[in-house]
Amino acid sequence: MSNPARHARHDQMFPILEPRDIERLRRFGRSVTYPAGTPIARTGNLSPGIVVFLSGKADVHQMTALGQRQLIVTYRAGQFAGELAQLSDRPSLVDVDVVEDSEALVLSPDRLRDVLVQEAALGERIMRALILRRTNLLEMSAGGPIIIGRSEAADVVRLQVFLRRNVQPHRMLDPERDPDAAGLISRFNVDVHHLPIVLCPNGKILRNPGENELARCLGLLRRVDETKVYDLAIVGSGPAGLAAAVYAASEGLSTIVLDCRAFGGQAGGSARIENYLGFPTGISGLALMARAYNQAQKFGVEMAIPDEVHRLEQNTDSTFSLDVGDGERLRASSVVIASGARYRRLNLANICQFEDSSVHYWASPIEARLCEGQEVALVGAGNSAGQAAVYLAGLVGKVSLIVRGASLAASMSSYLIERIKAQPNIEVVLRTEVTRLEGGETLTGVSWRNRETGEEAIRPIRHLFLFVGADPHTEWLAGCGVELDQKGFIRTGIGEDCHALETSLPGVFAIGDVRAGSVKRVASAVGEGAQVVAAIHDFLARKRAEPAIL
Template structure:
């Protein structure tokens, strides 16, 4: 068995140096403030405040008595801790009505303050000092949950199964720890298959904390089963719907919701977008030691939830009906829909796939489009290839070099300087186990059930290399197919905005800088034609778009 969560949460769960921040004790003055947002309630011994998996639990603050928190795990229930007067329940997901990660019960007669979800939002916005204490605790508790060694969600699969890899990657990107059992590597897997009445042909298999068994599930089915996806979205009307939860989308949602708009931000995969897969971003302003893309996305997600934005994952936008400017209708997967007075398109771009025979056959079986600890574990002490000359490729190569015997960076051009930041180039050149191959491209993938070797054209010479792992970070294709003919695109499929819309602009007034050819629909980040493909630029555009959204809404269109 392997645990997809990494790290050690002992310091957080059992009294380490940050314990007082994870589980602070509120003063009488602070409890008095909480009472203005909730109501007192008396509990009897063994009363359940809420159960693991329950949604919309709100917050409980303890006035007297003691509560106990327990969490299910593969090895049985685990006591997380007991908490007395001055403590409070919840974590970041509580703000969004997501599934509770623990069961909480009264150990004796207790008196508590109960604050519902809506009032909790009002509290964290209005009470700045107390909000800082609550939000810090909520964020650190989520970190402890992600890093916890005892987890309840179980995944059964195979490292040679592409659907298994995609599922594990989805769970990891969304901060959902799981215990992984491989049908080849772990001897206990056979007994688990028998216990749950499934076979190897059913992989990937998910067993939830409540014992629900899912075979070959979609990501949405898993999200629904574990309480990750929203349960009050279909048919809702919003002031603003942001499609795409990368840096641009999250920034738009934070600024819009903090300024009083009713906001939903939707993403088919996970918060963070393409940037969320970066192992470390070192040139983002304000982080001199760097920050991982997933950590940066997690901070943005917490801010969205603090200000009340609905973050819908994994929710895919399939269509947009933009004929009725009073309410744009966005069609979602699972035959759902939402309505918006304004829309920000922030769907970003995806890596381009090279034209290689059998490429899809090897995806997840030796060919990868992201470089996380999971993929790095597959390549330990092996040779691998990173294809691409941009910053994403450079960050991946530097990260993977910590695990691989040797990393080959392959580019078609004459070098890296035209497309990669200088600090990454210096790091690659200085590494003893990294080699840059210019004027080189892979021409063939070889293997049966998984990748076993490649052939490349290296400066005109065709060579065979017994390399089993290839990471592709090639160019960018915009995620704009779902838009149909609603807004004007450039010849490469990126969204035209502002003056660039030209004759395709559909109103008497001039367009705002980030407004598309359709009034009320805006674009920000990598999906926009002419954008600078950097995280900071995407965040700036996402924030700037909201000023134009306000002006559009105020003028009635």
């Protein structure tokens, strides 16, 4: 029997535009004639944008691990080629080849963004199609890089998490389980001791790359324009940073967002958020943040991820400079600090050797797959810990929830406490702390002790999840004039004429978890992100009104 939902999704993913829709698009595009056999896009290379076919047809292929081409879809008159990569002028994830002489309209990325803003109804259909196509590529593991290495290896997990958090399709091949991996290792003459390797779509081979190196190879990260002065630079792309980016760019401010790892911040690692307004059935943190990320790009926000800011300073012309990776420096007239916080570690001597492979600071499908059916331990008593425990309980054999306090009520929402009580495979261990980790390359055991009785237990646990809070990510602000409190959070609103979100350095604002006194909730962070833009407009208006100093 046919599946109506599947057909509806297919029609939304590959819509056929009406003649009147195409007429509306003509002012945004340029007419092109493509003879049969013309390659419009190649995996790993930049494409011209989205291509609206007026006649003829074109095939879309993905490349398999062994270099074979697999047909995804054929576009005909009234349909358009492209997905989210073309919204931000990133390399194509698929091959697009003309198979019949075709007439088409080509919309460059900047003109595509104009369509999304100026033609609301038509733009909504196009945007939905672009998002669904990326979702389809993710589900198919089509396009993107190929990671070859043992699935349990720390660096393989690290690379997978980075790509997943940045919503990038990829494939993982384990040489111990996948014959294709063995064939590729032999073809490229790679010693198994040098794994993991990454095969980039552009043909380059990377040996255990860092996130920045991988992002540059994939075309996700490019050199910043050091000649440009942005109206606003935002450091951090969690809920606060993305909200500020959306509101600033939609109101005409040239905006760039920088983040050292991935968009979404801590919220992006949340398995499920159920108390965010407007989502009565809940939504994963990554899905919520991906919507915000796409929304920011729709309004033209530039994304520099992963690009870590190492230093902030004020220039003699009252602009600000931010030093980022590889010796690059960008300038902006105002700065929003939304750098959030770094996850806290337990004070255990050997914890570093197990991170990524066995000790985890979020619970995504990648980590859940590693410990499927096993017993795991999870430390924490806040909402993030509760959400992760409930998520993991549906996939693992048992969750031991380790809590230092006497109850969960002081720090966790009641709905999560009730849900935890209803899960038969979650054991809440109160008044307890982890004391020792055992193992060599991977974790083999976790010991914990009751803080009142001193009684100690050891369990054969191979995966430990930590949700024990976070410290402000502000060490990079040393010496720039931004005042911090005793705990390292940024003080705001401390001057007589200072805006409530402005720091001690005029023109620099702080929002979200990094700000002293902020409410550590997604909704609050989004609210501050919206609120700060009005203050930035006011600051920039006053700055432009100041007489020039000769």
